Amino acid sequence: LKVGDRVMALTGWGSFAEQVAVSGQNVLPIPAEMDFTTAAAFSMTYGTSMHALKQRANLQPGETLLVLGASGGVGLAAVEIGKAMGAWVIAAASTNEKLEIARKAGADELINYSEASLRERLKELTDGQGVDVIYDPVGGKLFEETFRSIAWNGRMLVVGFAAGGEIPALPANLPLLKGAALIGVFWGAFAQRQPQDNAANFKQLFAWYAEGKLKPLVSQTFALEQAAEAIDTLGQRKAVGKLVVKVR
Structure with a gap:
């Protein structure tokens, strides 16, 4: 990682902010062909499902x-x-x-x-x-x-x-x-305990994304001031795909 890289990160909490500090092992470079909104919707869902189906289920x-x-x-x-x-x-x-x-x-x-x-x-x-x-x-x-x-x-x-x-x-x-x-x-604990395996999972996920096999669905975006509304939409089970809060 270097200054200026476009990155996605697993913060756990605290990401509804203009700046956030994150452990380096929780940061991944965003592929060149992926925009920030898609990246915001990518890591939690695809990281969870990849770990579930690969390491846990051995599908x-x-x-x-x-x-x-x-x-x-x-x-x-x-x-x-x-x-x-x-x-x-x-x-x-x-x-x-x-x-x-x-x-x-x-x-x-x-x-x-x-x-x-x-x-x-x-x-x-x-x-x-x-x-x-x-x-x-x-x-x-x-x-x-x-x-x-x-x-x-x-x-x-x-x-x-x-x-x-x-x-x-x-x-x-x-x-x-x-x-x-x-x-x-x-998945959160897996990513912390087995960072190399998690990184390998994302290497495969990014390859599938580049091949067009993964197409993250972001059904709604919200401004930072609407973060509570976004959480409420999730709580009422009205969300389809992912919701994204845009900081800028």
Whole structure:
């Protein structure tokens, strides 16, 4: 890194400011073809989903990937990265409008779980075999239902709890009966503990971006004075893709 470089950074908190000091290992050069708004939307979502699917799930070409909350920031990133890794991607969301966004991101199959039984549709789509990898940034009432739809040797990724409310629990016999794994994803800690692996992930992500395989969706931008409004939009689950606060 040198003075004048265009960079993106993981601050954790405090980035709604005109200037911010960040640990050097949390800073990455922005690719020449990427603008600042896209860069602001890139690191958290794509860093999380890449770590989840590569290091935690060890997703393999030809495997089936189910993405819950598929129109959100990390969900859309998971759809695109899953496709880039050669998976067959099923996107699940609560409205057809959200699913259309996931389809444009490359999802192979769509499930509107407000209109149909998620478990029954997954059984139909996988010929009763279940899903190899489940990416869940939502939590909530679908948590156990989706785990019951997992394949033998399947992996369920616990990414977050956007649904709010009580954090879901799982009967301990289910992983046993399915020969399956429940795997936590904490990208922030991974980036601090394994900075070289994180840098390698971003090298691959930037290559896919240059090839046009990753197309971050920024649905709204806000001025710095509107930062609270941006957070409120997220809190009300009105966001599609990413929201960006522009400092200048």
